[in-house]
Amino acid sequence: MAKVKIENLKKYFGKVKALNGIDLEIGDGEFVVLLGPSGCGKTTLLRSVSGLEKVTEGRIFFDDKEITNLPPKDRNISMVFQSYAVWPHMKVRDNIGYPMKIKGFSKEEIEKKVLWAAELLNISELLDRYPAQLSGGQRQRVAVARAIVLEPAVLLMDEPLSNLDALLRVKMRSEIKKLQERLGVTTIYMTHDQVEAMTMGDRIAVMLSGRIQQVGKASEIYHKPANIFVAGFIGSPQMNFYKVKTVSEGANLFVEGEGLKVPIKKDPNVDKLVLGIRPEHIYLEKEENTMEIEVEVYFIEKLMSDTIVHANLDGGSRIVAKIPGDHEFKEGEKIKLYIDKERIHLFDPKTERRLDI
Amino acid sequence: MIKKILFWFVVVMVAVWFLTPVIMIVIASLTPSSEYYNPNKIFPSHLTFEHIYKLLFVLGGWKATLISIEVALVAIGLSFLIGLPAGYAMTRYFFPGKNAIRIGILMTRSIPLIVIAVPLIVIYMEIGIADTVIGVALAHTAMILPFVVLITSSIFSGVSVEYEEAGMVFGLSRFQSFMRITLPLALPGLAASAIFSFIMSWNEVFVASILTLTNRTLPAHILNTAMTSPDYFKFAAGTIMAIPAMVFIFFTRKYLITMWGISLK
Ligand SMILES: Nc1ncnc2c1ncn2[C@@H]1O[C@H](COP(=O)(O)OP(=O)(O)OP(=O)(O)O)[C@@H](O)[C@H]1O
Numbered sequence A: 001m002a003k004v005k006i007e008n009l010k011k012y013f014g015k016v017k018a019l020n021g022i023d024l025e026i027g028d029g030e031f032v033v034l035l036g037p038s039g040c041g042k043t044t045l046l047r048s049v050s051g052l053e054k055v056t057e058g059r060i061f062f063d064d065k066e067i068t069n070l071p072p073k074d075r076n077i078s079m080v081f082q083s084y085a086v087w088p089h090m091k092v093r094d095n096i097g098y099p100m101k102i103k104g105f106s107k108e109e110i111e112k113k114v115l116w117a118a119e120l121l122n123i124s125e126l127l128d129r130y131p132a133q134l135s136g137g138q139r140q141r142v143a144v145a146r147a148i149v150l151e152p153a154v155l156l157m158d159e160p161l162s163n164l165d166a167l168l169r170v171k172m173r174s175e176i177k178k179l180q181e182r183l184g185v186t187t188i189y190m191t192h193d194q195v196e197a198m199t200m201g202d203r204i205a206v207m208l209s210g211r212i213q214q215v216g217k218a219s220e221i222y223h224k225p226a227n228i229f230v231a232g233f234i235g236s237p238q239m240n241f242y243k244v245k246t247v248s249e250g251a252n253l254f255v256e257g258e259g260l261k262v263p264i265k266k267d268p269n270v271d272k273l274v275l276g277i278r279p280e281h282i283y284l285e286k287e288e289n290t291m292e293i294e295v296e297v298y299f300i301e302k303l304m305s306d307t308i309v310h311a312n313l314d315g316g317s318r319i320v321a322k323i324p325g326d327h328e329f330k331e332g333e334k335i336k337l338y339i340d341k342e343r344i345h346l347f348d349p350k351t352e353r354r355l356d357i
Numbered sequence B: 001m002i003k004k005i006l007f008w009f010v011v012v013m014v015a016v017w018f019l020t021p022v023i024m025i026v027i028a029s030l031t032p033s034s035e036y037y038n039p040n041k042i043f044p045s046h047l048t049f050e051h052i053y054k055l056l057f058v059l060g061g062w063k064a065t066l067i068s069i070e071v072a073l074v075a076i077g078l079s080f081l082i083g084l085p086a087g088y089a090m091t092r093y094f095f096p097g098k099n100a101i102r103i104g105i106l107m108t109r110s111i112p113l114i115v116i117a118v119p120l121i122v123i124y125m126e127i128g129i130a131d132t133v134i135g136v137a138l139a140h141t142a143m144i145l146p147f148v149v150l151i152t153s154s155i156f157s158g159v160s161v162e163y164e165e166a167g168m169v170f171g172l173s174r175f176q177s178f179m180r181i182t183l184p185l186a187l188p189g190l191a192a193s194a195i196f197s198f199i200m201s202w203n204e205v206f207v208a209s210i211l212t213l214t215n216r217t218l219p220a221h222i223l224n225t226a227m228t229s230p231d232y233f234k235f236a237a238g239t240i241m242a243i244p245a246m247v248f249i250f251f252t253r254k255y256l257i258t259m260w261g262i263s264l265k
């Protein structure tokens, strides 16, 4: 187990800047999830940390020891590959035990640890099968078992659940999380699934185009997104964004635009802004600190547990609200919605950064 | 139903087309000489290994067979020594000019060996390896090597690079990972291509006849001697030539298909 420090890491493939200055510190035993859309550089970062990819610039430390140029075998890491990469010519038992065999452990020790890992992942009865005789979910467990037999300094996982069906994915999510807590191994977990990130990570690092956009606990990222990309990437349905301007009426400040006018407390010192409001922070009933708006229903999505209302504002802009429960609205119907004034987000349209007001 | 009949009809026709000459050759090679020229007998009354025995142990066929095997083994050894790493590099690494090299390798196959055989014998005589096993083996290496590079490259690309990388992550060096993970996974395909290379060398006759005089390989020896022998010796020679290749292909047909077509899982 180790803490990990990544300093200004860059990786270029010719002109493609796959990683463009990554800085990240991960505590001992911490579970950090790297979340980002396809092609943002997750796999490249993972391969750089594992040593499978030579970095263009920057440094990586495990526990203050620089490992930037060490070959993978000397880094004491384990990895669960996106495709699992369970060796097809070895039985499950030998797959799990192979990392120990490489390091020269005795037969008895290997057997003991293999049984332990198999038990932990519920695959004890599969030990004498070949990978070709396993389902995707079982193969994934074998890959995880193989990754934990040696108690690595750092455990790397590259979208390990992306090939599983939805049900199994939910189940494995909690299992991996529990397993990591029990082992206390420092873990870097890549995913493009925000639910996975939110539920599993001690902290989440949101990535885009080879850069980390924001690092923080799930609640921080959700409630205080650092920029427009993070705000839009996290949350489903996506946050509503509006181009607004600051206006003052006497002592009161507002942001106004696209048919919305919302009071703000502090002067952001820029006149043009982007206002963001999450669909789940728009209510059907009046509550404290809300602001009434009138909208025309465009269409609705009924999820039974929630109703997603797509509606038009006065100015013609679209607004999406997520209302708990099953509701009936007609298209074209005029309804009143209530925006939570405490839950609005403001961004600078030039830098796209969050403005705290 | 009609389709099925048609299918089997075609299958039988193709089989007859290919097998009849082979069977005729084998039968003819086992026919006693007294009956061979008897026009009243189509099938011999009994079979004899006399011609094959004579060809091998009286007429120098056995020595030629051994030379053929030596030549093939040396040629395979050299081809794989150079071709295997080259094939590996072709799939696993990106480097400038890779496609040009690939096409260049293919181009060498378009030059008939017979064209280079004559200049080659001149060079061989200068450096003193004319009429030697190593001389023929080198020429056969030139013939087999491009095939080995291209085919091993396609075999290695059928073994996911992630298996190898997993090996490296869990404590192997790149070379160890190749030896312990990739090689075992590629082995059936590699074995098939080795056997195919063997047959390529085994069957090659023109270059071998030009480059040797006393140390002839089996096909060169047969070409040289059989032309002046009675027919049943010619057929005996054909049998000796064809049987090993056919046996090899029979036992490795599954791998040969994998090698040429569908990639390894
Ligand atoms: N070997 C390579 N050569 C050239 N470009 C590459 C190479 N590997 C990755 N890239 C590029 O680097 C960028 C990041 O790729 P990467 O595989 O890290 O994305 P990712 O975040 O893992 O995506 P996904 O979620 O789809 O797996 C992409 O634009 C990709 O095209």
Ligand SMILES: [Mg+2]
Binding pocket: A042, A043, A044, A082, A158
């Ligand atoms: Mg990836």
